Amino acid sequence: MTFGKEFTTAVEQKQIAQQDAERAKFVVEKAEQERQAAVIRAEGEAEAANTISAALNKAGDAFVQFRKIEASREIASTLAQAKNVTYVPSSSGNLLLQVPPQQ
Template identity: 40%
Template sequence: MFNRLVGVKDKVYPEGTHLMVPWFERPIIYDVRARPYLVESTSGSRDLQMVKIGLRVLTRPMADQLPEIYRTLAENYSERVLPSIIHETLKDIVAQYNAKPAYHSERERKILTQRATNFNIPLDDVSITTLTFGKEFTAAIEAKKVAAQEAARAKFIGESKSAQLIGQAIANNKAFITLRKIEAAREIAQTIAHSANKVYLSSDDLLLNLQGMNLEVDPKK
């Protein structure tokens, strides 16, 4: 309540019917419900990439501190405080990190909540709504994705071609299977030889029964 003689009274009147002296007094009405406030800020990251962040906060004034809020910030308290502290906080935090790990909402929430509380404006929620990188950084990310897809495609084609060649080698020369068995047996034997543990397994299961293999090649095949 504003009084022409004493100024803003320290008493806060809740919703309802109250008496006032006409002309000498007038009510100052505040909405103490939480309301969303959107701010967009463009900041530079530690690796010199421009990051545009849209931040949404739910804010409300402290009901018991309304006289102090009116004396220091007037009725449009959110427009006077929130843009400056949000821009400053975002620029300070984004500058400490590279553009890739750009989500730091938890730290932003703590710092913004603490700073807003100093102005008697608690923040019920802080969340990032939009996140946009510069054109160069976005193009680099897209190029990296395309390169990864091309590498995966080349690997798939190589594996398919390798399987096709092995199939043709087996069909043309049965000795190819025997050669692969010998190579597999050699790798298994080297692994067992360098192992500190004792191994007791059937040689038939480990492809180590090379003496029983028929290594002669039929000239007709």
């Protein structure tokens, strides 16, 4: 038993339409998952900001001063490892110069 060309074409078109529908459904589900992930990320960032704000309110200026000290240490360590940086004190503050090595 054989089917006509029109019937075979109709069956193929139906299969293609089903595959397209499945693909579209997948795209929609993926977009929904990405949206949910973005919402969760935003909620986490908001919670982190609230926690940091509460810590800053509790610690006052001490936390900011502590972070400045940490940053200063890191900068000093980086500068200490640099071979072509010279520190020059001046009347208006400290001055850092990048001086090429002498030959």
